Amino acid sequence: MRDLKAVGKKFVHVMYPKKSSALLRDWDLWGPLVLCVSLALMLQGGSADSKDDGGPQFAEVFVIIWFGAVVITLNSKLLGGTISFFQSLCVLGYCVMPLTVAMLVCRLVLLAGAGTVSFIIRLIVVGAMFGWSTLASTAFLADSQPPNRKALVVYPIFLFYFVISWMILTFTPQ
Amino acid sequence: MDSNDDIEDVSLFDADDDVSRRSKKSKIRSCDCPVLHSRHPVASFFHLFFRVSAIVVYLLCELLTSSFIACMVTIILLLSCDFWAVKNVTGRLMVGLRWWNQVDDDGRSHWVFEARKVSAQGGKTSSEAESRIFWLGLITCPMIWVIFAFSALFSFKVKWLAVVVMGVVLQGANLYGYIRCKVGSRKNLTSMATSYLGKQFLRQTMATEDQAAS
Numbered sequence: 001m002r003d004l005k006a007v008g009k010k011f012v013h014v015m016y017p018k019k020s021s022a023l024l025r026d027w028d029l030w031g032p033l034v035l036c037v038s039l040a041l042m043l044q045g046g047s048a049d050s051k052d053d054g055g056p057q058f059a060e061v062f063v064i065i066w067f068g069a070v071v072i073t074l075n076s077k078l079l080g081g082t083i084s085f086f087q088s089l090c091v092l093g094y095c096v097m098p099l100t101v102a103m104l105v106c107r108l109v110l111l112a113g114a115g116t117v118s119f120i121i122r123l124i125v126v127g128a129m130f131g132w133s134t135l136a137s138t139a140f141l142a143d144s145q146p147p148n149r150k151a152l153v154v155y156p157i158f159l160f161y162f163v164i165s166w167m168i169l170t171f172t173p174q
Numbered sequence: 175m176d177s178n179d180d181i182e183d184v185s186l187f188d189a190d191d192d193v194s195r196r197s198k199k200s201k202i203r204s205c206d207c208p209v210l211h212s213r214h215p216v217a218s219f220f221h222l223f224f225r226v227s228a229i230v231v232y233l234l235c236e237l238l239t240s241s242f243i244a245c246m247v248t249i250i251l252l253l254s255c256d257f258w259a260v261k262n263v264t265g266r267l268m269v270g271l272r273w274w275n276q277v278d279d280d281g282r283s284h285w286v287f288e289a290r291k292v293s294a295q296g297g298k299t300s301s302e303a304e305s306r307i308f309w310l311g312l313i314t315c316p317m318i319w320v321i322f323a324f325s326a327l328f329s330f331k332v333k334w335l336a337v338v339v340m341g342v343v344l345q346g347a348n349l350y351g352y353i354r355c356k357v358g359s360r361k362n363l364t365s366m367a368t369s370y371l372g373k374q375f376l377r378q379t380m381a382t383e384d385q386a387a388s
Contacts (some may be wrong), residue, residue: 003258026276026277027275027277030254033250033254037247037250041243041247044243056242058242058246059246059333059335059336059337063336071178082282084277084282084283085283085284086275086283087277112281
């Protein structure tokens with residue numbers, strides 16, 4: 001269907017990030033919603049003081065991702081960016097995809113064991129995906145800013161994906 | 175969300191209504207049965223189904239399953255399906271309104287609200303039931319979610335607040351969009367209000383004058 005094809009095309013764009021206005025023009029938030037829900041599902045039940053149902057963690061991840069994306073968008077708009085609110089949310093949400101893939105890989109690696117080797121593998125994978133996410137979203141978002149403000153826009157995006165990567169890296173199942 | 179140009183050609187607010195390009199479902203029937211005649215029963219069903227089931231799952235989640243996550247994911251999925259269905263399908267079919275966001279080439283975005291012009295051949299009476307169902311579902315559900323928001327806030331069940339806020343935002347967005355479509359632009363709204371008040375005032379003065387004269 002038309003909407004599904006649009007979502008699929010955006011996922012492919014994130015895999016090979018080059019600046020294209022087609023991605024920015026037709027924003028939609030279905031992809032970010034699916035990614036957010038799957039990431040939150042995979043991250044639940046991993047902290048030391050989790051209760052049986054892992055409830056608050058699911059809501060925490062959800063709120064962190066959406067609230068973080070909104071704050072970054074507000075920041076870039078206040079700095080004078082030419083991108084619209086929902087377009088920015090769309091890009092930030094879709095660029096969470098490499099980190100979701102990293103989470104999947106981490107869970108698979110943790111099935112095999114939780115020693116030092118697995119930690120190093122996870123660190124490399126999460127680090128690579130974090131770099132990919134940041135580069136992909138920067139490729140789309142930094143162009144809409146004047147050149148002397150690019151660092152001011154990239155820094156919150158860096159922090160945002162860093163926090164998500166941290167949550168993924170420190171995940172240990174019960 | 176994207177606009178629906180390739181699915182059905184609904185005429186614009188100011189354009190002429192082209193009868194020959196209507197979709198098969200909105201052909202005007204010649205029967206006289208007015209109110210109970212519903213031309214899009216599937217759309218009406220789904221319009222109410224997702225909203226009501228989201229509310230029901232929220233209320234019964236403690237009884238249905240002990241997993242908070244399953245409830246939350248189910249409610250989120252139902253709310254998303256409801257948002258997509260009401261925005262893209264049922265509004266267009268049941269009341270002939272649609273709204274979307276358009277981004278120009280220079281990056282500015284603006285919201286477009288459209289309403290289908292009603293022809294004079296009595297097309298309106300046969301969809302009165304649908305219109306009533308549509309507006310009833312559209313208005314009551316966000317109000318119920320706002321009530322849930324206050325109850326979650328005041329009973330300190332903060333973990334449900336994320337879901338409830340999402341419900342309020344999604345359903346409130348549809349409500350706002352369709353009210354904007356129905357009323358037209360802001361200019362129309364204020365001019366409509368002033369003309370209505372003017373008519374009422376005139377009626378009052380005529381009534382008192384008649385009373386004084388007789």
